[in-house]
Amino acid sequence: MPLTDEERKRLEQLERELSLEDPEFAQKLRRGLVVGPSVPGLWDLVLLVTGILILLAGVAMQFILVGVIGFLLMGAGAYRLSGQPQPSKALRR
Structure with missing residues (x-):
């Protein structure tokens, strides 16, 4: 607009x-060089690994709900990790 x-x-x-x-x-x-956190994908990686562990625990215990929650967490972590940061274009001419 x-x-x-x-x-x-x-x-x-x-x-x-x-x-x-x-x-x-x-x-x-x-x-476009404004820098964010020092380790931008750290929490996303933690989310991915935690999701995998919960998924495996759900499968091992045969609790479908736990497995589904683990799968969703794993998917969210992978989705966030796959996003590439874009440089700021706010003041670029």
């Missing part, structure tokens, strides 16, 4: 203010 003229002017004003206050951070935003 395109920005209105007023929104565009406000965004440009915010960009200028950011560049004056913290030029290094503003440059990182323009290049």
Whole structure:
């Protein structure tokens, strides 16, 4: 959805203010190099491994509900791990 003229002017004003206050951070935003957590997929990996262990426990104990919960956790962890982080394009021109 395109920005209105007023929104565009406000965004440009915010960009200028950011560049004056913290030029290094503003440059990182323009290049899309804003870094998140140091180990971005750690909790996703823990979720995947926990899901596998719960799935195996459910199968070994022959509890279908436990196996299904493990499968869902495993699937959620795998799905989150498969997502590739995209660079920030907020201030890129």
